[in-house]
Amino acid sequence: xxxxxxxxxxxxxxxxxxxxxxxxxxxxxxxxxxxxxxxxxxxxxxxxxxxxxxxxxxxxxxxxxxxxxxxxxxxxxxxxxxxxxxxxxxxxxxxxxxxxxxxxxxxxxxxxxxxxxxxxxxxxxxxxxxxxxxxxxxxxxxxxxxxxxxxxxxxxxxxxxxxxxxxxxxxxxxxxxxxxxxxxxxxxxxxxxxxxxxxxxxxxxxxxxxxxxxxxxxxxxxxxxxxxxxxxxxxxxxxxxxxxx
Amino acid sequence: xxxxxxxxxxxxxxxxxxxxxxxxxxxxxxxxxxxxxxxxxxxxxxxxxxxxxxxxxxxxxxxxxxxxxxxxxxxxxxxxxxxxxxxxxxxxxxxxxxxxxxxxxxxxxxxxxxxxxxxxxxxxxxxxxxxxxxxxxxxxxxxxxxxxxxxxxxxxxxxxxxxxxxxxxxxxxxxxxxxxxxxxxxxxxxxxxxxxxxxxxxxxxxxxxxxxxxxxxxxxxxxxxxxxxxxxxxxxxxxxxxxxxxxxxxxxxxxxxxxxxxxxxxxxxxxxxxxxxxxxxxxxxxxxxxxxxxxxxxxxxxxxxxxxxxxxxxxxxxxx
Numbered sequence: 001x002x003x004x005x006x007x008x009x010x011x012x013x014x015x016x017x018x019x020x021x022x023x024x025x026x027x028x029x030x031x032x033x034x035x036x037x038x039x040x041x042x043x044x045x046x047x048x049x050x051x052x053x054x055x056x057x058x059x060x061x062x063x064x065x066x067x068x069x070x071x072x073x074x075x076x077x078x079x080x081x082x083x084x085x086x087x088x089x090x091x092x093x094x095x096x097x098x099x100x101x102x103x104x105x106x107x108x109x110x111x112x113x114x115x116x117x118x119x120x121x122x123x124x125x126x127x128x129x130x131x132x133x134x135x136x137x138x139x140x141x142x143x144x145x146x147x148x149x150x151x152x153x154x155x156x157x158x159x160x161x162x163x164x165x166x167x168x169x170x171x172x173x174x175x176x177x178x179x180x181x182x183x184x185x186x187x188x189x190x191x192x193x194x195x196x197x198x199x200x201x202x203x204x205x206x207x208x209x210x211x212x213x214x215x216x217x218x219x220x221x222x223x224x225x226x227x228x229x230x231x232x233x234x235x236x237x238x239x240x241x242x243x244x245x
Numbered sequence: 246x247x248x249x250x251x252x253x254x255x256x257x258x259x260x261x262x263x264x265x266x267x268x269x270x271x272x273x274x275x276x277x278x279x280x281x282x283x284x285x286x287x288x289x290x291x292x293x294x295x296x297x298x299x300x301x302x303x304x305x306x307x308x309x310x311x312x313x314x315x316x317x318x319x320x321x322x323x324x325x326x327x328x329x330x331x332x333x334x335x336x337x338x339x340x341x342x343x344x345x346x347x348x349x350x351x352x353x354x355x356x357x358x359x360x361x362x363x364x365x366x367x368x369x370x371x372x373x374x375x376x377x378x379x380x381x382x383x384x385x386x387x388x389x390x391x392x393x394x395x396x397x398x399x400x401x402x403x404x405x406x407x408x409x410x411x412x413x414x415x416x417x418x419x420x421x422x423x424x425x426x427x428x429x430x431x432x433x434x435x436x437x438x439x440x441x442x443x444x445x446x447x448x449x450x451x452x453x454x455x456x457x458x459x460x461x462x463x464x465x466x467x468x469x470x471x472x473x474x475x476x477x478x479x480x481x482x483x484x485x486x487x488x489x490x491x492x493x494x495x496x497x498x499x500x501x502x503x504x505x506x507x508x509x510x511x512x513x514x515x516x517x518x519x520x521x522x523x524x525x526x527x528x529x530x531x532x533x534x535x536x537x538x539x540x541x542x543x544x545x546x547x548x549x550x551x552x553x554x555x556x557x558x559x560x561x562x563x564x565x
Contacts (some may be wrong), residue, residue: 003350
């Protein structure tokens, strides 16, 4: 057991050192939420309600941060064959992929709290349900990371990972109810919203900040748990099929 | 005692059978060479032995364990050095080794001591914090081998260890293979440098078209390939009639070739040197050099696989 923990920690530490704590990635975590906040400010042509846009900025920071990082790093390691080294080590595939995804999940969680930090200087954050907010952030980070893993397993090239990520991310942005309420979407598109993990994470996040939600909290938590398990095990299945052929 | 034993090992990719029910074993402590042309099933076999590919059929025993069901346990007892250096570009030599050690559950003190020991053993201890990407090709190769033996495996799989590196690094790697062998590590070696295989391997298996066509000791393989006995003489003088005179005088000699002052004799029977020395002496011909020409492992390879080694080398180096 101790051996497995050491291997898990070794992979996590290496990924942190090698990818997540690199200056370009740290700056990404700062620039991205600032850009989003400015974008909303320019669009609204008036003083922006920081609190109302906070859930959206947080959710997108996590979504873009985790999916980009994980899908690119895994695809890159596959190309350079260093991922083979991990597959050939005496640790189970489940533990290996948990170790690989933990770094991205932590990166996502940190990314989510950068907008909160900025917001704290600009507006009053009292009344936020911090427990619920943390739960939502953790779930969004997990599901987004596992989505990145699913993408990484499905492609061969780094550029394919980026393209494929955008294929999921941009529709998610508009369909998850963060900027356009799901109820205002055409009836034909609405079911798509409910098929996205971000819809449930964003709803939880919005509830924790504005106390408004359109989906039952229990349903959201359960849906997020199901999405997390499904994406993880689907990815593991694909790895077993595609990489250990 | 067999440390690796494969029976009827098969790998199919759809309708294509890449490995066709092969049987072989590797003795504990030996250097086993695994040779074959590109596309023969070499890499697929190694991938099945190391757990990167699942066999479609057959059985596999490695280090006394089921090499298919217990592959994760097996992986803790084997070391793998791929044909391309696959460590992390941005990590230093020390960090790369320490990371690889952590994958095998080694404690901090233990892995740091082992990393330092290996860096010194491979003359890489002066690389400091230099990232792996700044290493020369030879240094990268050495560090990749060091990473493969960080956990002191019982069996080491070495894929093309000396390809594309400088002479000095290649020499160091050959010495290391010899010292690991002397220390009791079983080595499963693939190489297209036949001279490496001849020098380092105890036994060699040839795989061609997904079948193992021959497994034997180097000496036995060469003996099998020796269809005829060949003796070459370098002389101070060689009259035009010398070839005919030799064929008439020695009925065992089936054919002869004469070029300048050199003559080559072929026979189905072993040739004795002294009668020829007396023959040349009686004609006042001085012999500068006389030698028995033995087939090399390269001749065996060409015979077994049917392909020219030069072509194989060109293909392999072209891939790098």
